[in-house]
Amino acid sequence: MPNIITPNGDGVNDFFLVNEQLLYAPIHLIVFNRWGVMVFEDTEYENNWDGDNFAGKPLAEGTYYYLLQLTDADDRAGFITILR
Numbered sequence: 001m002p003n004i005i006t007p008n009g010d011g012v013n014d015f016f017l018v019n020e021q022l023l024y025a026p027i028h029l030i031v032f033n034r035w036g037v038m039v040f041e042d043t044e045y046e047n048n049w050d051g052d053n054f055a056g057k058p059l060a061e062g063t064y065y066y067l068l069q070l071t072d073a074d075d076r077a078g079f080i081t082i083l084r
Contacts, residue, residue, distance in 0.1 A: 028069035
């Protein structure tokens, strides 16, 4: 999994990409800030998260933590850094 996204509209690293998306669809993505507060969730994730929160507002630069709940596989967790 990539651990940095740079959502600036240049077409490079603008989205958080789950390489195995087709193997485990649907994927449930949950993103938390450093205090453990959920800031984003998508129950049918399609490689389209660009660092926005629930309301579609850009999250601040920094490190966030994600949980991927995969179909027929173990959950995966890690961190993602947003650089704007």
